Amino acid sequence: MAPVRPDAGDREKEKWMTGKTAYLNTREAAERLGLSTRTLDRYRVSGDGPVFLKFGGRVRYLLEDLDAWVRTRRRKSTSDDGSALPGDDR
DSSP: OOOOOTTOOHHHHHHHHTTSOOEEOHHHHHHHHTOOHHHHHHHHHHTOSOOOEEETTEEEEEHHHHHHHHHHTOOSSTTOOSOSSTTOOO
């Protein structure tokens, strides 16, 4: 499959990645999550963020790991510690 153009939209990138292992860099992962790259950097240090891969000095994220981490952030209220939603896999 041909590489995606750098200016391709998110939908085109996701379509291209369907059925393939998609490795996102920190900037792409941050954009997908609506976070800053600095926030993801801090989460990696503290262990509070999504699971990531390390290839030498390069950090990459799998789409499935980002989606799994997002699901763990679901809350019913601001005082919910994450235990209020049934079926959470924590």
